[in-house]
Amino acid sequence: MSIKDKDLQCREIITKAVCGKGRKFSQVSHTVTPPHAPTSILGAWIINNQYESAKSSDGIEVLGTYDINIWYSYDKNTKTDVAKESVSYVDVVPLTYLDKKHKAGSVEVSADATQEPNCVEASVSAEGKSVIIRVEREFSVEMIAETKVCIVVCNGGCDDHGDKHYDFDASSSQDYDDLDPEIFDEELA
Numbered sequence: 001m002s003i004k005d006k007d008l009q010c011r012e013i014i015t016k017a018v019c020g021k022g023r024k025f026s027q028v029s030h031t032v033t034p035p036h037a038p039t040s041i042l043g044a045w046i047i048n049n050q051y052e053s054a055k056s057s058d059g060i061e062v063l064g065t066y067d068i069n070i071w072y073s074y075d076k077n078t079k080t081d082v083a084k085e086s087v088s089y090v091d092v093v094p095l096t097y098l099d100k101k102h103k104a105g106s107v108e109v110s111a112d113a114t115q116e117p118n119c120v121e122a123s124v125s126a127e128g129k130s131v132i133i134r135v136e137r138e139f140s141v142e143m144i145a146e147t148k149v150c151i152v153v154c155n156g157g158c159d160d161h162g163d164k165h166y167d168f169d170a171s172s173s174q175d176y177d178d179l180d181p182e183i184f185d186e187e188l189a
Contacts, residue, residue, distance in 0.1 A: 009153045019102040020095040020143030022059055023114070026136070033130040034083035036074035043071040044122035044133055053111035053141060059094040060141040062111045070122060070131050083131070093141045102145035114138045 051064030070083045093111070115138035122133050 010150050011153045012148045012150055014146055014148055016144055017147050017149065018142050019099040019145045019147055021097045022093040022095045023140045024091055024093040025138040026091055028135050030068060030087055030133045030135065031130050032068055032070055032083055032085045032133060034072060034081065036081060037129050038072040038074055038124050038131055039077045040073050041070065041122045041124060041131060042073060042080065044119040045069045046117045046119050046135060049117050051111060053109045055107055055109050056092060058092050060109045060111065060143065062091040062093060062139045064089055066117050068133055072131065091139055093139055095143065099147060102147040106146035108144045109141065111139050111141045114140045
């Protein structure tokens with residue numbers, strides 16, 4: 001069956017669809033001042049990352065918090081301690097793809113951390129009283145909304161039975177001859 005252009009019709013339907021997408025990579029620095037002047041950094045971790053997303057005029061805002069834990073030595077490398085600090089952040093992710101024909105009141109946004117916040121460098125500051133942490137993170141965002149899409153409608157409907165093969169071979173009943181009916185009775189009991 002061939003379909004000619006004159007047989008095709010278009011129809012608008014309303015559906016939920018991805019109407020915007022974006023991605024943002026960030027590098028930020030935080031300064032943490034431990035209770036003791038650090039001599040050296042033994043380790044630094046970012047934990048407990050929690051975030052949510054909200055629509056903004058510039059794209060999608062990712063609002064979150066995480067904890068910075070720094071294991072450091074002090075008193076000329078004779079003692080160690082762990083400094084902890086909670087940090088709040090806001091990343092505005094611009095939408096690189098945006099379908100502006102969506103219904104404004106139906107917008108839902110979501111964010112996924114494609115790279116969880118991670119400490120890539122930790123060093124003692126020049127004055128020797130604090131620690132400078134460099135953190136990398138990346139978010140991918142989507143905006144879903146109701147929108148109109150145009151679809152092609154075939155007048156005769158869809159004939160999807162022509163490409164299927166059915167096997168109704170009667171000789172296949174021999175496959176069941178070797179079954180023990182008592183096994184089924186035991187399982188049903």
